[in-house]
Amino acid sequence: MAVVKKEHPAIVFFSGGTALNGVAAELAKVNPDCAYIITTFDSGGSSAALREVFDMPAVGDVRNRLLALADIDNPEKVNIVELLKTHLPRYADRTALYGQLSHLANGSHALMDGFSEIVRKILSDRFALFIELAGDSFDPVNASLGNILLAAGFMAHQRILAPPIAQLSHLIGVRGIVRAATVDNGHLAVRLANGEILAGQHLFTGKEVEPISVPIDGMWICAGVDDPWPRPVHASSLAINLVHGADMIVYPMGSFYSSLLAAISPQGLGLAVSMNPCPKIFIPNMGFDPELIGHNINLQVERLLEVMRMDNSAYLNSEEVLNYVLIDSENGTYQEEPDLDALEKLPLKVIDRKLVSDDSEGLVDPRLLAPVLMELVPGNK
Numbered sequence: 001m002a003v004v005k006k007e008h009p010a011i012v013f014f015s016g017g018t019a020l021n022g023v024a025a026e027l028a029k030v031n032p033d034c035a036y037i038i039t040t041f042d043s044g045g046s047s048a049a050l051r052e053v054f055d056m057p058a059v060g061d062v063r064n065r066l067l068a069l070a071d072i073d074n075p076e077k078v079n080i081v082e083l084l085k086t087h088l089p090r091y092a093d094r095t096a097l098y099g100q101l102s103h104l105a106n107g108s109h110a111l112m113d114g115f116s117e118i119v120r121k122i123l124s125d126r127f128a129l130f131i132e133l134a135g136d137s138f139d140p141v142n143a144s145l146g147n148i149l150l151a152a153g154f155m156a157h158q159r160i161l162a163p164p165i166a167q168l169s170h171l172i173g174v175r176g177i178v179r180a181a182t183v184d185n186g187h188l189a190v191r192l193a194n195g196e197i198l199a200g201q202h203l204f205t206g207k208e209v210e211p212i213s214v215p216i217d218g219m220w221i222c223a224g225v226d227d228p229w230p231r232p233v234h235a236s237s238l239a240i241n242l243v244h245g246a247d248m249i250v251y252p253m254g255s256f257y258s259s260l261l262a263a264i265s266p267q268g269l270g271l272a273v274s275m276n277p278c279p280k281i282f283i284p285n286m287g288f289d290p291e292l293i294g295h296n297i298n299l300q301v302e303r304l305l306e307v308m309r310m311d312n313s314a315y316l317n318s319e320e321v322l323n324y325v326l327i328d329s330e331n332g333t334y335q336e337e338p339d340l341d342a343l344e345k346l347p348l349k350v351i352d353r354k355l356v357s358d359d360s361e362g363l364v365d366p367r368l369l370a371p372v373l374m375e376l377v378p379g380n381k
Contacts, residue, residue, distance in 0.1 A: 008033040009377040012246040016259030021068035022366035028175035035177035039262035044202025046144035063146040071173030084146035097140035182266040200225035206290035215294030235266035243272040270311035274320035296336035328355035333362030
């Protein structure tokens, strides 16, 4: 049987928050076959109210990645993106906020201007369904309209997230593939080095409450913010299929525990990664991440391997899930100074490239990282 040559290499990223959005947007210009496996465990922000009402996975990170990959050359798609980016006012009474949702549901809201009749009907029907299902139990203060549409689609498709992701991807011309890491509902819990346990991602990311001052000593998936006991959460079959078909797998920069490790934690992903012989690359964070207090790159590698090997630690070798660490030792600003000699002793290869520009303030410049990644894919010239 003849082998069909791919037009673009399939690069798969495990990711969550906004740190990778710039790189995703750059890669979308040259490789629409990049794929992103996104964590769904956020317990704060606009996602928290939706999760409480519908007992569903968090969709904020999914929405953010879809927006980063949208076709911004198409005027109607840009208008849809603006709607998806919009949050209802933070300071308004409940009646006024539900009034705005009602205008969206009947298509009369100003944000619906410029849409075709088909697009307006699709979106207004979703808003109408949301109002019907949420009733009086949802607090609309500062609610994300994009999250609301994904939640309504989730409920409309028998509590499955893939169909509404696919629908929004089509509506805004997403140049890439976005999948949730799991179809199960769960939250993140961490144990700090002083023994304290925090259940709920919002408690340790430093975005909604004061940043933690004690190093994280472990993380797991739990049932809820009031229940820190571990619970099994399985990887989605769509995410596993992406891993099996990858030409390269990337563990990119981003909040280390709540973005990267959260995305690889669902059961089955470690085994799937180990079965694919393609290269696997880790790109450590630059700048400050409260989740990385006391973590040098060596410890980050150790923690990443611990999570990946949880699927089958007796038979899953480190070399099967991680081969390279990509750094910029000359220009990068790392929270803990990299120990290159110690890194070189690990069973992996360190790739040292220019990833930081004069304009990126010590952080990764997406315009430099994107071509480096394309270059590192085997057989891609």
